[in-house]
Amino acid sequence: MSVKKLGLKQRYAHMTRGLDWETTYQPMDKVFPYDSFEGIKIKDWSAWEDPFRLTMDSYWKFQAEKERKLYAVIDAFAQNNGQTGITDGRYANVLKLFLTGISPEEYQAHRGFAFAGRHLRGVGPRVAAQMQSLDELRHIQTQIHTISHYNKYFDGIGEFPHMHDRVWYLSVPKSFFDDARSAGPFEFMIAIGFAFEYVLTNLLFVPFMSGAAYNGDMSTVTFGFSAQSDESRHMTLGIEVIKFLLEQHPDNLPIVQKWVDKWFWRGHRVLGLVAMMMDYMLPKPVMSWKEAWQIYYTEAGGALFQDLARYGLRPPKYADIATAEAEHISHQNWAIFYQYTHAAAFHTWAPDAKHMDWLSEKYPNTFDKYYRPRWEMWNQMAKEGKRFYNMALPQLCQCCQIPMGYTEPGDPTTICFRSSQYKGETYHFCSDGCKDIFDAEPEKFVQSWLPVHQIFQGNCGGATIPDVLNYYRLANGADNMDYVGSPDEKLWNEWQADKLKTAV
Amino acid sequence: MTIQIKTLDMEPKRQTFGHVARRIGEGKSATRYQEATLDVQATTNFHYKPLYEPEYWTYDPRKTRVVMEDWYKPLDPRQYYYATYNISRATMNQAVERSFTFAEERGLAEKMSADARKQVETFLLPLRHLHWGANMNMTEITQRGYGTAVTAPAIFSSGDHLGMAQIVSRIGLLLDGQTGVSLDMAKEVWVNDPAWQGVRKLIEDSLVERDWFQLFVIQTLAINGVVFDLIYKMGDAGWKDAQLTIAMLTVFMTDWRADESRWSDAVIRTVAAESEENRALISQWAATWIGAAVEAARPLAAAFLTDNGAAAEAAGEATVARARALGLTL
Numbered sequence: 137m138s139v140k141k142l143g144l145k146q147r148y149a150h151m152t153r154g155l156d157w158e159t160t161y162q163p164m165d166k167v168f169p170y171d172s173f174e175g176i177k178i179k180d181w182s183a184w185e186d187p188f189r190l191t192m193d194s195y196w197k198f199q200a201e202k203e204r205k206l207y208a209v210i211d212a213f214a215q216n217n218g219q220t221g222i223t224d225g226r227y228a229n230v231l232k233l234f235l236t237g238i239s240p241e242e243y244q245a246h247r248g249f250a251f252a253g254r255h256l257r258g259v260g261p262r263v264a265a266q267m268q269s270l271d272e273l274r275h276i277q278t279q280i281h282t283i284s285h286y287n288k289y290f291d292g293i294g295e296f297p298h299m300h301d302r303v304w305y306l307s308v309p310k311s312f313f314d315d316a317r318s319a320g321p322f323e324f325m326i327a328i329g330f331a332f333e334y335v336l337t338n339l340l341f342v343p344f345m346s347g348a349a350y351n352g353d354m355s356t357v358t359f360g361f362s363a364q365s366d367e368s369r370h371m372t373l374g375i376e377v378i379k380f381l382l383e384q385h386p387d388n389l390p391i392v393q394k395w396v397d398k399w400f401w402r403g404h405r406v407l408g409l410v411a412m413m414m415d416y417m418l419p420k421p422v423m424s425w426k427e428a429w430q431i432y433y434t435e436a437g438g439a440l441f442q443d444l445a446r447y448g449l450r451p452p453k454y455a456d457i458a459t460a461e462a463e464h465i466s467h468q469n470w471a472i473f474y475q476y477t478h479a480a481a482f483h484t485w486a487p488d489a490k491h492m493d494w495l496s497e498k499y500p501n502t503f504d505k506y507y508r509p510r511w512e513m514w515n516q517m518a519k520e521g522k523r524f525y526n527m528a529l530p531q532l533c534q535c536c537q538i539p540m541g542y543t544e545p546g547d548p549t550t551i552c553f554r555s556s557q558y559k560g561e562t563y564h565f566c567s568d569g570c571k572d573i574f575d576a577e578p579e580k581f582v583q584s585w586l587p588v589h590q591i592f593q594g595n596c597g598g599a600t601i602p603d604v605l606n607y608y609r610l611a612n613g614a615d616n617m618d619y620v621g622s623p624d625e626k627l628w629n630e631w632q633a634d635k636l637k638t639a640v
Numbered sequence: 641m642t643i644q645i646k647t648l649d650m651e652p653k654r655q656t657f658g659h660v661a662r663r664i665g666e667g668k669s670a671t672r673y674q675e676a677t678l679d680v681q682a683t684t685n686f687h688y689k690p691l692y693e694p695e696y697w698t699y700d701p702r703k704t705r706v707v708m709e710d711w712y713k714p715l716d717p718r719q720y721y722y723a724t725y726n727i728s729r730a731t732m733n734q735a736v737e738r739s740f741t742f743a744e745e746r747g748l749a750e751k752m753s754a755d756a757r758k759q760v761e762t763f764l765l766p767l768r769h770l771h772w773g774a775n776m777n778m779t780e781i782t783q784r785g786y787g788t789a790v791t792a793p794a795i796f797s798s799g800d801h802l803g804m805a806q807i808v809s810r811i812g813l814l815l816d817g818q819t820g821v822s823l824d825m826a827k828e829v830w831v832n833d834p835a836w837q838g839v840r841k842l843i844e845d846s847l848v849e850r851d852w853f854q855l856f857v858i859q860t861l862a863i864n865g866v867v868f869d870l871i872y873k874m875g876d877a878g879w880k881d882a883q884l885t886i887a888m889l890t891v892f893m894t895d896w897r898a899d900e901s902r903w904s905d906a907v908i909r910t911v912a913a914e915s916e917e918n919r920a921l922i923s924q925w926a927a928t929w930i931g932a933a934v935e936a937a938r939p940l941a942a943a944f945l946t947d948n949g950a951a952a953e954a955a956g957e958a959t960v961a962r963a964r965a966l967g968l969t970l
């Protein structure tokens with residue numbers, strides 16, 4: 137009897153799941169202690185369909201090739217002083233936000249996928265998660281190396297890990313990932329693998345990478361292109377995970393649905409930072425947040441959830457609210473940073489007349505009606521030497537940790553406040569979405585390290601703003617305040633003047 | 641004629657990130673390794689205790705009993721960050737590709753004696769499972785460890801073990817004409833053959849170790865030193881007439897072992913040198929687990945090399961000597 141040669145699929149199975157065995161000297165439940173408490177039921181791990189078939193030898197080969205090319209560009213960028221070729225000095229603030237707010241989450245993803253890559257009982261997902269863990273390490277390290285050159289010239293970049301652990305608005309992305317990292321392996325996979333890497337990823341990376349392309353930042357663009365093939369693997373893993381969980385047992389549906397609702401809303405809140413970046417921070421804007429939301433959430437997400445409907449899964453709760461908020465969120469967020477510019481590690485500015493016209497065009501329903509009058513007033517005040525600062529510490533949402541500045545759905549003139557009672561204490565929220573998340577896991581969310589509370593409790597270096605800025609390692613007068621008048625602006629203007637001289 | 645290239649005079653405001661400068665000295669330029677590694681992991685102001693282990697934070701130095709004033713002391717002498725790691729492995733893998741091509745072209749698998757083939761099937765192919773267990777351990781160290789200096793190279797090592805498990809699998813496929821029959825047989829051997837049960841128990845015991853630095857010692861010192869070295873380094877005679885073929889097909893493992901031990905030895909040496917408490921603890925772990933590894937490997941060596949377990953003893957002695965050279969007291 138002759139045995140048949142293996143097909144690609146079986147060959148890959150031998151290279152991965154074939155390596156595993158059922159332990160007998162130690163109970164499997166002790167080897168995998170974390171994969172049962174969440175209530176997810178897996179009848180048959182072998183039904184897992186590998187989302188991609190990549191053996192380590194090919195992985196090393198592809199990734200090494202990509203790294204060689206990427207670092208050649210990073211080196212050339214530094215050598216040619218590429219930082220002088222960006223559209224405007226203001227653009228550097230996008231990179232500050234990215235390195236302090238996003239890159240540390242790449243690291244969290246790296247460690248989180250190592251957790252999933254060790255503790256999921258199925259070998260297929262474990263191998264895929266390990267590769268993603270490696271990829272995510274790649275992302276933080278290449279982002280550090282890409283932005284390192286900007287750090288040599290621009291302020292607000294050099295203390296990114298220190299700031300990430302401390303600065304008030306950075307607790308928004310940090311708490312998001314801390315939440316996922318402190319969940320079990322299945323919730324982590326739905327939170328990061330599915331909701332973040334599949335549903336919302338284009339709303340994060342496309343804005344930053346196209347923003348870089350439009351604004352002459354060739355090294356960041358190259359990083360973006362280079363990470364694309366990693367991201368497409370991550371997306372296939374995320375979608376496979378959710379389908380697999382839903383196929384395995386009907387009892388999984390309500391658990392997965394709850395996670396989809398939670399992580400959609402949490403992700404939406406974090407992406408509000410991207411929204412303001414797109415609409416206000418790019419000297420040369422790419423598209424509006426509203427347009428991006430339409431393409432990448434309403435259309436792409438709509439098709440996705442239509443596809444998942446056959447498992448009984450419905451679109452995330454409050455997706456309609458999030459879509460309605462796309463008209464407002466960037467304006468409200470940038471207004472928060474404008475008011476608290478003294479406590480931000482990047483520069484702010486009010487939009488000029490030309491930029492406001494662009495916003496009017498992009499937001500015909502809301503900008504002129506609600507937001508233009510405020511910017512015009514603040515511009516006027518600044519002209520009169522009375523630039524508006526808000527010196528009162530804001531109340532933060534217990535869940536997303538953003539200052540309570542968002543408005544009621546359907547009423548953009550009233551601030552939205554929600555609250556819940558838990559063990560005799562009152563907790564405050566920015567929205568129904570955030571309140572729901574708290575109500576489902578109050579014992580988790582009462583723990584939130586809320587930056588403003590921490591300041592009041594004396595855990596952030598002291599009670600005055602200089603004390604707190606010190607604690608943040610935020611260089612007062614350099615890292616913070618308006619772009620106009622900043623050392624960044626001074627340097628940028630020198631470069632421009634120098635360029636003119638050289639041209640003559 | 642000389643060409644004058646006019647460039648802007650670019651005096652940088654700073655050479656590197658603040659946290660890197662505080663470690664290497666103000667005004668110095670940093671290496672890519674340093675910028676990619678130092679202080680990258682979060683250390684404070686965490687939000688929520690893990691649902692699965694509320695006694696610790698996600699990143700928590702108390703997940704091992706050894707204590708370091710600074711977990712960025714145990715650095716990687718290879719200075720790997722993602723790019724240099726992958727470039728190094730892609731280069732190492734070129735030799736693997738050449739070896740497999742050569743072995744296929746010359747029909748080396750068919751030329752093996754039945755005796756040699758049996759040895760490879762019984763004593764080399766089951767190692768793919770040990771590599772898989774090692775992969776799990778290094779992944780556990782990545783997720784559970786403290787400080788990027790140790791955890792980043794740990795995920796590299798985890799990738800290495802998966803890669804080596806796959807190279808061993810390819811050797812099986814070369815032998816069985818790409819049918820997978822030899823791999824199924826090797827799994828049988830791994831799970832049931834008495835010669836392997838000590839080693840299987842050893843790795844299963846390591847899989848439930850919660851102290852991540854103890855796990856580091858178990859895997860990189862004891863298991864790599866005793867079991868992997870027994871097969872890859874001291875097993876030449878066991879392959880009979882296939883000695884050269886196997887040496888060629890496992891060239892990656894030889895390169896890897898030299899490369900990885902530069903790192904893992906440096907980590908153990910540095911952490912042991914931190915304090916007498918650390919030294920005592922690590923020495924005790926090393927003694928226990930090297931001893932357990934020798935016990936586990938003895939029947940394997942006896943069956944593989946018909947040497948009554950002498951090679952396992954020798955591998956154990958070499959590992960003890962290595963441990964002593966790292967400052968451990970055994």
Ligand SMILES: [Fe+2]
Pocket residue numbers: 242245271272275
């Ligand atoms: Fe990433």
Ligand SMILES: [Fe+2]
Pocket residue numbers: 333366367370
């Ligand atoms: Fe990703």
Ligand SMILES: [Zn+2]
Pocket residue numbers: 405533534535536537538565566567570
């Ligand atoms: Zn909220």
